[in-house]
Amino acid sequence: MHMRTLSIARAVFCAALMFVAWDAQAKSREDCEKIYQPQTGQSGKDVIWVPTEDTLVEKMLQLAKVTPQDKVYDLGAGDGKIAIMAGKRFGAQAVGIEYNPDMVRLGQCLAEVAGVTDRVTIKQGDIFETDFSDATVVTLYLLPDLNLRLRPTLLEMKPGTRVVSHSFTMAEWEPDAQVSSDSGHAYLWIVPAKVAGEWTFEPQDEKAREGAFRVKLEQTFQQVHGTAADNSQLMEAKLEGPRIDFRFPEAGGVTRVAGVVNGDRIEAKVTRNGRTSTYIGRRI
Numbered sequence: 001m002h003m004r005t006l007s008i009a010r011a012v013f014c015a016a017l018m019f020v021a022w023d024a025q026a027k028s029r030e031d032c033e034k035i036y037q038p039q040t041g042q043s044g045k046d047v048i049w050v051p052t053e054d055t056l057v058e059k060m061l062q063l064a065k066v067t068p069q070d071k072v073y074d075l076g077a078g079d080g081k082i083a084i085m086a087g088k089r090f091g092a093q094a095v096g097i098e099y100n101p102d103m104v105r106l107g108q109c110l111a112e113v114a115g116v117t118d119r120v121t122i123k124q125g126d127i128f129e130t131d132f133s134d135a136t137v138v139t140l141y142l143l144p145d146l147n148l149r150l151r152p153t154l155l156e157m158k159p160g161t162r163v164v165s166h167s168f169t170m171a172e173w174e175p176d177a178q179v180s181s182d183s184g185h186a187y188l189w190i191v192p193a194k195v196a197g198e199w200t201f202e203p204q205d206e207k208a209r210e211g212a213f214r215v216k217l218e219q220t221f222q223q224v225h226g227t228a229a230d231n232s233q234l235m236e237a238k239l240e241g242p243r244i245d246f247r248f249p250e251a252g253g254v255t256r257v258a259g260v261v262n263g264d265r266i267e268a269k270v271t272r273n274g275r276t277s278t279y280i281g282r283r284i
C-alpha cells in the first residue's frame with residue numbers, strides 16, 4: 001500500500017516535470033503572439049509601432065560598442081527586440097520602456113523565449129516620466145520632435161553615455177558617428193562633458209619647469225573652441241564624453257593637453273617642450 005502510494009506520487013511528479021519541460025521548450029514567438037499580436041503601424045501614445053529590423057538593431061548596438069558592463073535602455077521598446085538583443089548577443093543589462101501594456105506583456109514573453117529574463121526587463125511606462133538616468137546606452141526609434149523633447153535630459157546624463165537613434169537626428173546636435181543597413185540608418189551621439197568657461201591648469205610635479213597656464217573654452221554640444229592666455233587659438237580641440245584634447249602654440253612650440261573632465265576639474269597629461277607631466281585644471 002505504502003509502495004503503491006509512493007509510485008503514484010513518483011508518476012505524478014515525473015508527469016509534472018515533463019509538463020514543465022515541454023512548456024519551457026514549447027515557448028516560441030507564436031506562443032507569445034497568442035497573448036497579443038501587434039500590427040506594424042498600430043498607434044502608440046506618442047508614436048506608432050514599427051519594429052527596427054534585426055540587422056539594424058545589431059548595427060546600432062555595435063555602433064554604441066555595447067558590452068556586458070553596459071545598462072541599455074530602449075525608450076519606446078515595442079516588442080522589446082532591442083533590449084532583448086542587447087541582453088542576448090551583447091550580454092548587457094537592458095530595460096525596455098513601453099507605454100502599451102499589451103506590448104509590454106508580449107515583450108516580457110519574448111524575453112522569456114530568448115532566455116534573458118535575468119538581464120532584460122520590459123517595463124510599462126511613459127518615456128517622458130520614467131527615470132533612465134542609470135543608462136550607459138540609450139536607444140531610440142521615435143520621431144524628430146520626440147528626440148528633441150528628450151535632448152535636454154540626454155545632455156544631462158553622465159558624460160560618455162551613448163545615445164543611438166534609428167532614423168531621426170537631434171537637430172543641431174551633430175551625431176558623432178552613423179551606420180546604415182538595407183532597412184535604414186542610425187546615428188550615435190556621445191554625451192559630452194560640460195567644459196565651457198575659464199580654466200587654470202597647475203602642474204602637480206613641484207619640479208615642473210613650466211608653471212600654470214589658463215585656457216578659455218567655448219562649447220556647442222561636443223564642439224569645442226577656445227583660446228589660451230595669450231589669446232592664441234586652441235587647435236584640434238576634441239571632446240568625446242569626458243575626454244578632452246587640445247593644443248596651443250607656446251614659446252616657439254606646441255603644448256598638448258589630454259585630459260578627463262570631472263565636473264569643475266580636469267586631470268590632464270600636458271606635453272610642453274617635449275616633456276609630459278600631470279596637471280590639474282580647475283574652472284575659475
Ligand SMILES: C[S@@+](CC[C@H](N)C(=O)[O-])C[C@H]1O[C@@H](n2cnc3c(N)ncnc32)[C@H](O)[C@@H]1O
Pocket residue numbers: 043044045046047048049050051052074075076077078079080081082097098099100103125126127128140141142166
Ligand atoms: C517606432 S516603435 C519602436 C519600437 C522599438 N524601439 C524598435 O525599434 O523596434 C515606437 C514604440 O514607442 C511606443 N511609445 C509611444 N509613445 C510612448 C511613450 N510616451 N512612452 C513609452 N512608449 C511609447 C509605441 O507604443 C511603440 O511601440
